[in-house]
Amino acid sequence: MLWLNKYLRNVKIRVKFNIFLMLIFIIGISLSGTALSAVLQYRAKEELTSKAMILFATVNSVRNYTQQRVNPLLLPKLETESAFIPEAIPTFSVREVFENIRSDEEYKNFFYKDAALNPTNLRDKADEFETQLVEEFRSHPQNKQRFDFRNLSEGKVFYVARPFVVQEQKCLQCHSTPAIAPKSLLTSYGSEHGFGWKLNEIVAVQILYVPAEEIFNSVRRSFYLVIGVFIGVFVIIILTTNLLLKEAVIHRIRKIAKTAQEVSTGNMDADFTEQSKDEIGALAVAFNRMKCSLKISMKLLNEKKSY
Structure with a gap:
């Protein structure tokens, strides 16, 4: 501090004034930059959450419609048809509808998955990260939703995850034991996967991935x-x-x-x-x-x- 006072005594008024302004600017830009960054990050997260919630509402509407309207019509055919009819399964309908949404350029990098620990279709198999989410929801059943960021090979993504609970007895017709499962299901997927589910058990997570890189690039x-x-x-x-x-x-x-x-x-x-x-x-x-x-x-x- 002494050297600074000695230095300031030997410089001109204009230099002193500019040093004073620079100090004010550095402090001001640091504080305002920190506050601005926090606000922009919050707004970006709000935007990502808003998009995810809209898509979640969409896929769950498809799931409910399939479960209530389509499944009762196709379920009897599962016993008589030689080939399994996947359209009778809500998860299949949700995945196909979401793939159709992804055909839109705006949503091509969005991804939805019913990530199950023991799925009938191994395409729905939970990875290590998603498995941890399932276990976390099982350990804390009071938690109904989780959202955060995750780094994938495609870049940073924002995810929203919800526990998937077996809530209806008729779901167990295809997932309890191979003995009561439709024969066409066993023919298409075998008897090794997708069984052993129990009523009111968390067997998967509904997880929606929203690309965050572009939004955060916009924030930057x-x-x-x-x-x-x-x-x-x-x-x-x-x-x-x-x-x-x-x-x-x-x-x-x-x-x-x-x-x-x-x-x-x-x-x-x-x-x-x-x-x-x-x-x-x-x-x-x-x-x-x-x-x-x-x-x-x-x-x-x-x-x-x-x-």
């Missing part, structure tokens, strides 16, 4: 744009302030200093001309009075010497 662009505007405004303020400082303070002080130098070398005709009524004007008036006093003192001194 917005952040850099706002910070760039702040810096631009600060540069304009610095230039304008320096111009005003030069014209309103420094130039006038230099003029007074030059006049004082002339007076100190004996030029008593030099005047501290200053029209302004501000502090610098008052300083010029004080110097003029001092010059007059000095002039009178020198005159009296000369007269005394002449005697």
